[in-house]
Amino acid sequence: MGQVPLVDYLVLGDDPHLVANQCASCKARFFDRRNACAACGATAFSAVDVPTEGELVTYTIVAFAAPGVPVPFIAGVIDCGGTSVRANVVGCEPDPEHVRLGMKVRLKTFPIGTDGDGVDAIGFGFEPIDTKEAP
Amino acid sequence: MSDSVWILGITMTKFGKSPEKDVIDLASEAALAALADGGVTMKDVGILAAGNLMNASAGIGQQLQKQIGQTGIPVYNVANACATGATALRTAVMAVKAGECDVGMAVGVEKLAGAGLLAGGNRKADGDSWTPSGRYGSVAPLDGRVGTETMPGVFAQIGMEYGHRYGGADFELFARISQKNHAHSTLNPLAAYSKKMSLEEIMGDVMIAYPNTRPMCSANCDGAAAAVVVSEAKLRMLDPDQRRRAVKISASVLTTDPWEEACQVLPNVNTLTRNAAAKAYEQAGVGPEDLDLVELHDCFATAELVHYDNLMLCESGGAVDFFNSGVTWRDGSIPVNVSGGLESKGHPIAATGIANIWEVCHHLRGEAGDRQIEGASVGLAHVIGLGSACGVHVLEKAAA
């Protein structure tokens, strides 16, 4: 019955990717709906595709969260070719032995649930590209 | 002669659990004690700035006046996340500096004992039908799906990012920072928790958000703090004893974060702190090397590390070596968080930004008893509220 993205900056289809609102004047990038640019004040933006691969620059393993949030999970920031993205790291054991700062990751989309109309919401995370960590 | 503003009276309540007292009781206790400490009354006060973040719209200032003195003065109720107390103080300082009055008072109070996660503490259930809403057009709550909104998780990432950039910061290092603060707390009778903890106990405690275990997180508790500030001209007319105990506010700075790449993805607590520190050192005419003690915002053990660097207590990128050298312990050359810090003293949010100034004043006045840093004459107090707001105050002992 169709799909909707979890957030409007996730583009689904054959080639899922994230899009940012880029300031036409200073190139600052944002993921939310904009009134103006926080960096320079300009009001014109264009949508730009964000690279789907990047590097994990920081993370935490959340062990304690609100009821209804499955724990543990890995939350982090991924540097996608100069654009920082907030996301969970998926496809990786949530323990410090398996998560590695600086590891290469790529965008991964997956269903997070189906609503009463049978529509799937599609979320995203980043998964390790090579998992040749220490055995 | 300078037109500095001085702290005339300042106090903090015992931090911890105060089930028998409500927010107004705690605020009154702190305010009345600060007035008494300064040797003045509500009749002398020309402006009141008050903060209570959990009830930011409740008009805490007016509620306080109704208990301790309705004198008709202007009240500014302020809210600035964890920088609320510092913002209240800065508001009073600005009013005195602007010449609107000679004496101002700032009060911060919070009741948080037993509170759990203060952000990301509950997540709405998914709806029956996916409907985009909010600035990200999200069809479902994002906490836990797109990163974390919890403070322990956010600040864990801030510390881990520093470790990634400069190396050397691992779980054990962060736990040792916490070990220092818990050790310091044993000398602070007003701390919510004053129990020494071993490294094993800290690392083996409940994990909240790696690498922050429970004792590495600020302690939710009840408490209040208040300060009475006075113009230099007014201070000169007061008794020698009041003048002797007065503490000079050599710098009072509040900043927010300038836009940088990634700052809306993971809060950047670094640049605004660095900016506040640079401005404060310039205002005060002192450098980090002149500080005898520092109370910095260790809301999590991972935060303390980055603020060594942000406050320029160490070389850029050198916070790990700096901590490892032992200088931030109370017997080191630049003691940090001798109060026990937020991890053990506790963090009643709006009170924190005044309580840390009280701690510094306590030492500058030579009244800190067992935990006195001998000969302290200059200190710095720092707070940061996510969002973000950073307050930095530099305080100096009165000339003998």
Ligand SMILES: [Zn+2]
């Ligand atoms: Zn711009």
